[in-house]
Amino acid sequence: MNITAATKVYGIVGDPVGHSLSPVMQNGWIADHGLDAIYVALQLKSEDPVTAIRALTGFAGLNVTVPHKEAAAKAAARSETPVANVLRREDDGTFSAFNTDGAGFLDSLTEGAPDWRSKVRRVLILGAGGAALGVGQALSPYVDTIHFANRTAERGEQTAAAIPNGRVTRWDDLERAFGHADLIVQTTTLGMADQPEMDWPVALCRPNAIIADIVYRPLETPLLAAARVRGLTAIDGLGMLIHQGARSFEIWFGIKPDVAKARQRLLAALA
Numbered sequence: 001m002n003i004t005a006a007t008k009v010y011g012i013v014g015d016p017v018g019h020s021l022s023p024v025m026q027n028g029w030i031a032d033h034g035l036d037a038i039y040v041a042l043q044l045k046s047e048d049p050v051t052a053i054r055a056l057t058g059f060a061g062l063n064v065t066v067p068h069k070e071a072a073a074k075a076a077a078r079s080e081t082p083v084a085n086v087l088r089r090e091d092d093g094t095f096s097a098f099n100t101d102g103a104g105f106l107d108s109l110t111e112g113a114p115d116w117r118s119k120v121r122r123v124l125i126l127g128a129g130g131a132a133l134g135v136g137q138a139l140s141p142y143v144d145t146i147h148f149a150n151r152t153a154e155r156g157e158q159t160a161a162a163i164p165n166g167r168v169t170r171w172d173d174l175e176r177a178f179g180h181a182d183l184i185v186q187t188t189t190l191g192m193a194d195q196p197e198m199d200w201p202v203a204l205c206r207p208n209a210i211i212a213d214i215v216y217r218p219l220e221t222p223l224l225a226a227a228r229v230r231g232l233t234a235i236d237g238l239g240m241l242i243h244q245g246a247r248s249f250e251i252w253f254g255i256k257p258d259v260a261k262a263r264q265r266l267l268a269a270l271a
């Protein structure tokens, strides 16, 4: 790779970003296509992240992660969403903002369960944070109901209310909720390496249920392991990461990158 003053700089901003896999993924695709570009991880700590993001004038494009996704949308001159994970520099020097998280989740779901749209009527989302909301919004047009179960009930109610077919399920009623869902999406930190585990009632799932976890460290969470033991369709969190990244790459470069190659590289990076 020959970096010169003409090399276009891309990156991910957030706090923290030290463990981000996006540089491995995006630089792999940049090399695949012989582009004169580079992608870095840039920690951004700021009391005024909107101004700080606008000041990153040297960047041709950015991914934005926690806690700056709302600031990213505000920093842009045009945004398709109030919460953005992609910024693209336009010819006039301003940013346009996009969100590829929801579509990335749907891409991953379609990859792991190609027939999900004919099977899934009732969704259970575990958690009610930003990721839960994004996944719920993406699924909303395609399913009957989306039930949010969250440890903190109030937050579950707020997130459910933001979605037309959103409903609330009590955290202490998970057994019944698992038994009723066609698709379960795990969006909390439970099951992440160094985080608490949870004894999810997977035994009560329907025989054709699909279980997706957005956690990818470890790749096989206890929830996914239990789903596989039961013979259920299990979808890991790397898929959403890769597909949101592929859509980011396409927004910047107009090229659909190779998602299978990205998975190989990320599996090597995680090992």
Ligand code: ATR
Pocket (backbone or CB within 6 Å): 066, 126, 127, 128, 129, 130, 131, 132, 150, 151, 152, 155, 187, 188, 189, 190, 196
């Ligand atoms: P993100 O925006 O990435 O989704 P977040 O907003 O921090 O992250 O949300 C984290 C989710 O994990 C929340 O649903 C949180 O539940 P609370 O709203 O009750 O905090 C959930 N979560 C985190 N730790 C948890 C735990 N030990 N048990 C149950 N839920 C937990």
